[in-house]
Amino acid sequence: MPVKVPASLPARGTLEAENVFLMEEPRALQQDIRPLRIAILNLMPTKIATETQLLRLLGNTPLQVEVTLLHTASHEAKNTPAEHLLEHYVSFAEVRDQTFDGLIVTGAPVETLPFEAVDYWPELAELLDWARTNVFSSLFICWGAQAALHRYYGVPKHPLAEKLFGVFPHRTLARHERIVQGFDDVFFAPHSRHTETRREDILAEPRLELLAESDEAGVYLIQSADRRQVFVTGHSEYDPGTLQGEYARDLGKGLPIGIPKNYFPGDDPTREPLVRWRGHANLLFANWLNYFVYQEAPFDLGLLPVEGRQA
Structure with a gap:
C-alpha cells in the first residue's frame, strides 16, 4: 500500500530500507483516487518506534492511505522530542470536525491504573465517543482495546498475578468472519501486559463476538456485532526486538520480569529472537x-452510516 508520509518523518528512512511502498504528496495528488484517511492515536511512550511499526503494516496492501498522527494534548510526552510532535502530530481538538475512514488506538503503559485515574482519560473518552460518529471503522490495540471495551460496553479489565510476556499460540473461533480470512489454524502473536480481558465478560455482551483466543494468553481478537470495531489484546505490530528491549529495560530497573515465553530459542536471552x-x-x-x-x-x-450522524 502506498502510504503518504512526509519526507521528514523518521520512520520514512527505515521503511524505505525495507522496500515498504511509500508515496510523497506530489505523486499522491496525481492519482485520481480518494486515499483512505486513517487516524492513529499513538499513546505509546516510544512514539517513533510505534509509528514505524504501524506504517509498515499499513503499507502492505495495494491501497493508498493518508495517515494523520494524533497525540493527547492533556499529557506531556517524556520520551519523544517535542519538535517531533509539533512537526508530525496533531491533537484531537484539531481534527474534531473531520471524518476518517479508520482509526487506530495503540496500547499504553498505564494498564495497572483505573481507567479514570489516567491523566488523559477525559480526552480519550471524548475521542472514543467522537469515533462513533466521525470514524467508519476502529482498530484498538492492547490497553487501547481495554479502554474502548470499557467505554463502549462496560467490559472491565482484571489484574494478572504476573505479567503476561512473550509470544503465544492462538486459535480462530469463527472462520466465517472476514477479519480472520486466511488465518492459520494456529497463529502466534506477542503479548506484554499486566491485566486481562476475560472470556466470560465478552460472551456476556451480545454486541460483541469473540473471534480468537489462546489457552495461555486468553482473549485475543474481538469484533463488534456491526463489525465496525475490532479489539486486539496483543501486539501483532511489534518488531522482532521489541520484547527483547522490554526485557532488558525491566531487568535494568530491577523489576520482576521473566524471560519472554516462546521468544528466544531455548529461552536463551543471548540468542536472536525467533519471529513467528x-x-x-x-x-x-x-x-x-x-x-x-x-x-x-x-x-x-460525510455520509458515514453511524449512530448520531444524519445521512
Whole structure:
C-alpha cells in the first residue's frame, strides 16, 4: 500500500530500507483516487518506534492511505522530542470536525491504573465517543482495546498475578468472519501486559463476538456485532526486538520480569529472537483495511452510516 508520509518523518528512512511502498504528496495528488484517511492515536511512550511499526503494516496492501498522527494534548510526552510532535502530530481538538475512514488506538503503559485515574482519560473518552460518529471503522490495540471495551460496553479489565510476556499460540473461533480470512489454524502473536480481558465478560455482551483466543494468553481478537470495531489484546505490530528491549529495560530497573515465553530459542536471552508472528500481523491489518474500511466505508465520508450522524 502506498502510504503518504512526509519526507521528514523518521520512520520514512527505515521503511524505505525495507522496500515498504511509500508515496510523497506530489505523486499522491496525481492519482485520481480518494486515499483512505486513517487516524492513529499513538499513546505509546516510544512514539517513533510505534509509528514505524504501524506504517509498515499499513503499507502492505495495494491501497493508498493518508495517515494523520494524533497525540493527547492533556499529557506531556517524556520520551519523544517535542519538535517531533509539533512537526508530525496533531491533537484531537484539531481534527474534531473531520471524518476518517479508520482509526487506530495503540496500547499504553498505564494498564495497572483505573481507567479514570489516567491523566488523559477525559480526552480519550471524548475521542472514543467522537469515533462513533466521525470514524467508519476502529482498530484498538492492547490497553487501547481495554479502554474502548470499557467505554463502549462496560467490559472491565482484571489484574494478572504476573505479567503476561512473550509470544503465544492462538486459535480462530469463527472462520466465517472476514477479519480472520486466511488465518492459520494456529497463529502466534506477542503479548506484554499486566491485566486481562476475560472470556466470560465478552460472551456476556451480545454486541460483541469473540473471534480468537489462546489457552495461555486468553482473549485475543474481538469484533463488534456491526463489525465496525475490532479489539486486539496483543501486539501483532511489534518488531522482532521489541520484547527483547522490554526485557532488558525491566531487568535494568530491577523489576520482576521473566524471560519472554516462546521468544528466544531455548529461552536463551543471548540468542536472536525467533519471529513467528509477522505473517499474522500483515494479514490482520490487511483484512481490516480491505474488508472493514475500504470495502465498506462510503466514498463521501460525510455520509458515514453511524449512530448520531444524519445521512
